[in-house]
Structures are given as structure tokens and as C-alpha cells.
Amino acid sequence: MSDDLVTDILNPVEPFLRSDRVPHIWCPGCGIGTTVNSFARALIDSNIDLGSLALVSGIGCTGRVAGYVKLDSFHTTHGRAIPFATGLKLANPKLNVVVYSGDGDLSAIGGNHLIHAARRNIDLKVICVNNLIYAMTGGQTAPTTPDHSTTSTNPYGVFEASFNLPQLVEAAGAVYVARWTTFHVRQLSRAISEAFQKKGFSFIEVISPCPTLYQRRNKMGDGLDAMKYYKEKSRVRHGAPTSEVGMTMTGEIIVGKFVDRERPDYQTMMKAQFHESLGERFVEQTEMVCS
């Protein structure tokens, strides 16, 4: 049947996407779509129950991911994906909750929530697409924008220090921290699968090109040039001390799995505490009563 042809060439990640929402808004050469592909592959590989999966985004180009995945998905407010996700997880511990958002969303306006969720070790999988810029609003400086690069709000060059996100979340308490680029699609996918196996706050940073704003303004070429740069300048250093993985504008990009440690997550700690303090009087949360 001629239809078979269509099915045969079906991209394996397509069942995870809302086909009724294409075309998407992302620019040609943008890395966000690539990360979604790796994410979908991780869902296939980790055999995760899709019905139990909820995806939460903040606001930004990356924040639009929530609108394209065929999952229970929440496009929240700027910076607040993590606290919303925290609420989902607390009220229904059976959910697998993924936070998928941009560097600005997660580390600037949402920075306080990021460190506190890591500190509490809430069982969330955070995928941070770091394009080193506020893209959706037109290329302004983000906390991650490297020194010397030019942005619309630092037209003479960025002079403030930038965040090293892996170091930040490790210090705050994350149990799993990895960084890959959009060149490393398989490694990224594997990292996401691995994070699904962990209980606790997991953080995966994906260095991703924004050709339209960051690359262009900094004369770094298009999406393809970004791939070349990622290929040539990335160095895999699993277990690298996160203090050594800070990003520069044109230097080496250290990638790999930096942190993989065990620490009881928030809900495990909470239950243990209530058992200890309340004994028989502790009533475990079951199905919520309102439906």
C-alpha cells in the first residue's frame, strides 16, 4: 500500500510529538529541535511509561517544547517551571516529571527555584537548553552569556561574569549533572535515559546554537558552523570537577557526566521523617480525594 511508504519513513520520534502543531516556531539551524529529538529517543530507550510522564516548561524559545510533545505538558510562567513541577510531583509522586526550559528561564528569573529544588533534591529531571542568550526576546544578555560576546543589551560586549551551571547545581545538591551539546545527540539521549533511572534532582545542560541571535551577532556563523565548533572544541571529561567546566566564548567546551551520586530525595526524606515522628499517626498520601 502506498500508505506504507509514509509509515516506513516515519521518524521514530514522531509519535511523541503533536503533529497537529507543526510547523513549529523554531528557526532553521536552531538547536532546540535537536534536543527534543534526543529527548524522544531517550523516552523510547528508557521504556518509560508515557502516561506517567509530565513535561513542564517556562517561557522562551525552549519553553515552547511543552507545546510540541504529546504528553501532559504545562507551559507555565517565566522562571517558574520548577516550582510548578514540584507541585505536580508532591501531589502525585507516581508522576515522572521533566522540566524542559531555557538557560535564562532556569538560571536568571528562575535561579532561586533552581537552587532550592536541587537543595531539596526533589525528584525532577531538568533539561536546560543553554543557547547562552535570551533568545525569545531578541538576544539579550543572560546569566550564561560568556564574557566578551555581544548581545542586544551589551552592545559593547558582555563584561559581567557568567554562571557555570553544572557547578551551581552541584553545589546546591543535584544528584546527577551532565553537559552535552547538540552535536552529541546520542550521548545526550543516553544522559536523559540515565537521569530517568535516578531518583532525585537531575540536571542536564545542553549547549545549543541560536544562529538567529547569538551566532549571528557574534559572527559565529550559522547552525552548521556551531556544529563544527562543538565538534572541534568539545572535550569529553566524565567526572570533571565542575569548577573546571565554565564556558568561554570561543574556547573548549567540557562535556560529559560530571556528577552521579546518591542522596535520598525530598519525598523519601519526608516520609521517613513522618514515620519517625508520628509513627502510627502518619497517614501516607494516597489518591487525591477531589476527583
Place this chain on the structure above:
Amino acid sequence: MKTDSEAAVLPKAGHHSADPHTADRPIAVRHTADPRGVLTGIHFMDGDHACCEGALAAGCRCAAGYPITPSTEVVERFASRVPMVGGTFIQMEDELAASITLQGMVWAGAKAFTVTSGPGFSLMMEHIGYAAMTETPCVFVDVQRGGPSTGLPTLPAQADMMQARWGSHGDYEVIALCPNSPQECFDLTIKAFNLAEEYRVPVMFMMDEVVGHMSEKVVIPPADQIEVVPRKHTHKSVEDYLPYATNGDQVPEMAHAGEGYNFHVTGLTHDERGYPNMTLAVQDKLVRRLQSKILNAVDRITMTEEEQIEGADVVVVSYGITSRVAQRAIEAARERGLHVGKLRLITAWPFPEKKFRDLAAKVKAFVVPELNLGQMVREVERAAGGQAKTFAVSHAGGGVHNPEEILKVIVEASRCQTI
């Protein structure tokens, strides 16, 4: 005391604890409270604690908060009670977080609330808008203190009334209730949760420091006498479900995360599928529905307490703690032979505009004491539309009115010429 028709259908035990709307209508199943959350008995407790008990009785099992005087006792009690009832409290890093964490809790199936006071309420505005836009049923408790800014942390005010209505950007409607006693903090908190579920709207529970901290008798009825409104959960199949389609009554049905519906929720303007759609037509339809689902139901939502309105020259309009101070002034005025009616707003928003318009045609004047420099009085004046005079009795907050001040204005208002 004569209450208006709506307040009158409230049941015997705990006078606001059942839902007059559902009581009016033939309903197949009567949903009553889960007994595990109901502390049946006669108590002596303050308004903050009574509010917490009301939430538990209403079926609320999740809360997110951030400490702030004079509201903290609500969540402190919740934190100590809820592990024995089967639920969760989390103290978040700030009110920005608390006000959206609770919405995550709701979309996972829980009834949830957050509790704050002025400075925290200001931070929560973003997510009152999000709840309105995404139609997330939830309750925001604001135990009002003197402002602006840090103001008077331990002293009362009623100066967040307009913020409760207009604080987030864009056009939207909320419901706001104003308890005037610890008993009402219990009864009306249940009501707040019920309204939130029925209309899928954020409900503002506008307490004040005095009501929050005063201790009085609070009667908590048996669970089977407390009516609760369950989640408006869809019965549709995954294939047929449209998250923001309405079924005549303008309130869409909900699904929860983890049930297989694969639905999308966004604060962007969205169509019936929940998908972003930034066309003027979709914006117009959505925002008008968010407004009309509440405004078309004003009569059903409105609760007032009325006394000697018939034949009154002057009607004193008040709410919250001020209504109890005003009572003294009203009685003193009656002793002087003045015809003074009382109208207490139990629901502040949506404002019962028509009720006031009709009343304005019959009385000379409204006297509106409130612990602010003139907020709800603007609504009264607007609704009166020039048919009756309106007198504000303002107070900058930090204490309550001296009844004498209110009495003086009542006397002045009684003397005024009918317009």
C-alpha cells in the same frame, strides 16, 4: 438577623458550610467532606486556625506557602495536621514559587491553597493571572495587614481589596470572600474551595489581621453535613476530550496529569484544544468567557448579610472585621431613631452591582467604612450611579474604626437630601 435569600438556604450546622448552589439544584450525588479532614466539635480557635480547618474539611490536602505575619499560623497548623490526614505541605523559597507550586498540585489532582499577606500577595499576582487564564481551581488566602510595602506587619487593614480584583495584568475575573469571624473563616474557606471548583477560578480569601488573630467559638459540624464540590473532572474519553471546550455552562472539564489525556496547558491565549492560538478571534472568545463565566453567575455567587434594609434611609456597607465595628454604630444610630440598614458583603468580587443599583433607587445614602482610603466604596458609588449618595469612612489601617466615627457619618448621611 435576617439574611438574604441566598444566605438563608445555608444549612443548620455551620451556616455557610454547604453550597447553596448545589443545594438548590437536584443533584444525583451529594458530595460530603472526607471525615479524615474534619475536626468535628466545638472549638475555641483563632481565624487563621479556623481557615486551616476549613481547608482540610473542604478536602484540601496540599499547600505551598512562605511565612508572613499575620498569616503564618494557617500553614503552621496545616503543616502539623496534614501528615495525619494524607497530604503535603511544602514551604517554598518565596511566594512566586508558592503561588505556582499549588497549581502544579491542582493539576496533579489535589485541592490546594496558599496563604499570605500583603507583601507576599503582591508577589503572587503573576500566578493569580496564570490560574485565571488556565482555569486552575485554587484558593489564595490573604490575611490583610497595613501597607503599602512592609507597612504594618502585625496590624490590620483591608487595603488589598482592589489588588485582589485587579492585581494581575489583563482582563480576568476572580471570586473574593471576606469572613468576619473565626467561624466564618472555617465556613467560608470551605465555600472558597467549592466556588473554585465550580467555576474553575482562583478564589481570594480576604481575611484581615483581626479576624485572623481573634479567638472565638468555632463549631465544626460532622463531615456528612459539610457539602464539598468535587473537581469538575471530565468523563470523556481520551479521543473526545478537549481541555478547554465548554458544555453550555462556560466552565470546561478538567483532566489531571498522569491519566493518559496528554493535554496541554498554557498561559498563552489558547483554543479549545489548549493549544496556543494568538488570533484576535480566539483571544476575544477566551477572555470574554473567562469574564462571563463569573459575571453571568453573580447572583448565584453573591452572599450578603442584610438587616433592616426595607425602609432604610441609610445603608451601611461593610465587610470583614469592619462589619463588626459598624454594627455598633448602626445600633447606636437606630437608638437615635434613624432608619439604618446593614449590608455586609460576604462576597466582595464579583461585586453585586445590580443589587446595589436596585437598592440605590430606594435609599438616600450608602455609608461605607473600610480599613483603607476608599476601595470598595468606589464600587458602591459606581453601582449607585448617582441615585443615592455615597459616604466613605476611610481608615489608613493599623487598627479598627472607632464606632463613633462611623456613627457621625451615618448621622450626616441621614440628613442628606435625596438626589
